[in-house]
Amino acid sequence: MSGPPFGRLTLPRMSITEEEEVLLPGSSDVLLNGRTEDGIYSTRFCNWNAHSYWLIPVVLTVYMSRGATMAPRIQVYKAIACRSLSDGSSHNRVSLQMFMNCSGSDAAARAAKIQANVTTIMNILSSVTTGFWSRLGDAYGRKPIFIMYLIGAIFMESVFVLVMRPNTIFSNYSEHFILLGPIVEGFLGAAPTFVGLLHAYISDCTRHGSRSKEFSTIHGIIFIGLSIGPWLAGIILPPDAGSDSFFYISMTLLAITVLYTVAVLPESLRRTADGDSNHRANEGQIKPSTLVLLRRYFLKFLAAMVSSIVMFAPRPIKCHPRKKTYMLTFLGLAVFIYTVACGLFGTRYVFAQQLYSWTTSQLGYYMSLLWLVKAVNLLVILPIVISYLKPKTSVAPGVSLKPWEIEAELRFDKQLALASLALGSALDLLVALTSRNSQAIFIVLSCASSFTSGVSPAFHSLGAVCLHACGYSSEVGTLFGAKAVLSAVAHIISPSIFATTYAKTVGYFPQAIYVLSAVLTFTSALFIAGIRPSLKEIEMVHATNPEGLSPSEEESLSLIQSPGR
Numbered sequence: 001m002s003g004p005p006f007g008r009l010t011l012p013r014m015s016i017t018e019e020e021e022v023l024l025p026g027s028s029d030v031l032l033n034g035r036t037e038d039g040i041y042s043t044r045f046c047n048w049n050a051h052s053y054w055l056i057p058v059v060l061t062v063y064m065s066r067g068a069t070m071a072p073r074i075q076v077y078k079a080i081a082c083r084s085l086s087d088g089s090s091h092n093r094v095s096l097q098m099f100m101n102c103s104g105s106d107a108a109a110r111a112a113k114i115q116a117n118v119t120t121i122m123n124i125l126s127s128v129t130t131g132f133w134s135r136l137g138d139a140y141g142r143k144p145i146f147i148m149y150l151i152g153a154i155f156m157e158s159v160f161v162l163v164m165r166p167n168t169i170f171s172n173y174s175e176h177f178i179l180l181g182p183i184v185e186g187f188l189g190a191a192p193t194f195v196g197l198l199h200a201y202i203s204d205c206t207r208h209g210s211r212s213k214e215f216s217t218i219h220g221i222i223f224i225g226l227s228i229g230p231w232l233a234g235i236i237l238p239p240d241a242g243s244d245s246f247f248y249i250s251m252t253l254l255a256i257t258v259l260y261t262v263a264v265l266p267e268s269l270r271r272t273a274d275g276d277s278n279h280r281a282n283e284g285q286i287k288p289s290t291l292v293l294l295r296r297y298f299l300k301f302l303a304a305m306v307s308s309i310v311m312f313a314p315r316p317i318k319c320h321p322r323k324k325t326y327m328l329t330f331l332g333l334a335v336f337i338y339t340v341a342c343g344l345f346g347t348r349y350v351f352a353q354q355l356y357s358w359t360t361s362q363l364g365y366y367m368s369l370l371w372l373v374k375a376v377n378l379l380v381i382l383p384i385v386i387s388y389l390k391p392k393t394s395v396a397p398g399v400s401l402k403p404w405e406i407e408a409e410l411r412f413d414k415q416l417a418l419a420s421l422a423l424g425s426a427l428d429l430l431v432a433l434t435s436r437n438s439q440a441i442f443i444v445l446s447c448a449s450s451f452t453s454g455v456s457p458a459f460h461s462l463g464a465v466c467l468h469a470c471g472y473s474s475e476v477g478t479l480f481g482a483k484a485v486l487s488a489v490a491h492i493i494s495p496s497i498f499a500t501t502y503a504k505t506v507g508y509f510p511q512a513i514y515v516l517s518a519v520l521t522f523t524s525a526l527f528i529a530g531i532r533p534s535l536k537e538i539e540m541v542h543a544t545n546p547e548g549l550s551p552s553e554e555e556s557l558s559l560i561q562s563p564g565r
Helices: 018-023 052-087 105-140 143-163 180-187 190-205 212-236 245-263 273-283 290-310 328-339 344-357 361-390 403-436 439-454 454-471 473-507 510-531 535-541 549-560
Strands: 315-317 320-325
Touching: 018 403, 052 105, 052 143, 052 190, 052 245, 052 344, 105 143, 105 180, 105 190, 105 344, 105 473, 143 180, 143 190, 143 245, 180 190, 190 212, 190 290, 190 320, 190 473, 212 245, 212 361, 212 454, 245 535, 290 473, 320 535, 328 454, 328 510, 344 361, 344 439, 344 510, 344 549, 361 403, 361 439, 403 439, 403 454, 403 535, 454 473
Parallel strands: none
Antiparallel strands: 315 320
């Protein structure tokens, strides 16, 4: 098919879903060689289109920086704990380095509590701010929120450097100053905001249906970054390098990511021309007072936070308002409980170092091995499983799935999540029973548990398909923000639960944290099992006309083909 080389872009006849209409406003104003439909050049720095592949450098460098400092962070927590237990005074001007090799259950318990305090503070603040930042991303684009997160992450790493400086106010009060990092990063959204942005960006660039393969790929890249981080730091730094050197490498990687995000990463959302003209028209109006502005922003902040949690409330099915669906409610409960169970991940590093007397390097290699196995699962094994087992559809690209196909993909994502949860629960119990017998068995079972990494992408894909099945496709971006808020709330209580359990049982049965994780993971699987899609309800929502297009798609198509657009 040939077309004009310049000027207006002629769109072929295709169906546009409700989600695409909302997430890509003004879909007829698609850029072609830097021009809009009206022939006006775009002011964007880059004229290439947004695609999920542009996220790969961002995800890689961010999680490489995190992987490089994961083990040193544990060592910093342990050093602060040893210092506090040595004389009970935070004013003694002694280097933290002299306490690096201290051991004992008291130091391990204190280090776990310090780690829990850091994680809890960060997640309390991020649970409050994630909804706000997600809504701000919907209004002004994803890139500014990415940059805000990266600034917070750089500040967090700098705090670890400061508390490791001997004979300074930061080291003398290190147990207090270490909390400054999570406060700032939490206000800027922290990891829940970043993960929510990743999935929202991908949703901007993909269509309806099961997105388990796309989300699996991006989660696989996350674990590739985590696994590369310790090895990269080990190659760059000499064996006797201080702990602060790891954090300098991390800050350098994050600074490079900021530059990439500003200069290269294309924006997946664009403000419409109408919105820009309204903004210019409002510039000449009288500005409200500061008090009114603060009140307005505060109310918006509360609305963003509350609306995120309300996403998981039972809601009426479209085209059948008297009947409610509980699929998202069960999904929200499963996500919350599973995220609480993930509190094991941070505590198990303290557990392994204490039980097997590992050095920082050995702990780093153990983490890297687990992340590498997770990456292999998400990038190789899981995509192969999905390709063979995912229901096949005969629908051409650009055309919505039929009701029975939507139900089939929903059931597939549900079964994928159930299988991963069941495997994780069983392996946690095996670790609790056998970890004292052999270090090798513990490492093998830990690697096997990495094959449960399909839970998170399955949850995200399942949520998107559930939303589409209920007729609320346009709210998928808000759903991912709500899931991030729910995860952040779970992370508030999760570290304290596992740290307290470990501190109480470390003397006689430290494996209790694995028993707790197994029970929580099994409970999450029960809620996923409660998600039972009804083909009749899906057919009512997605009633199609003889051409195979839903009413919303017909309306969108007529608007695009209208000469007045």
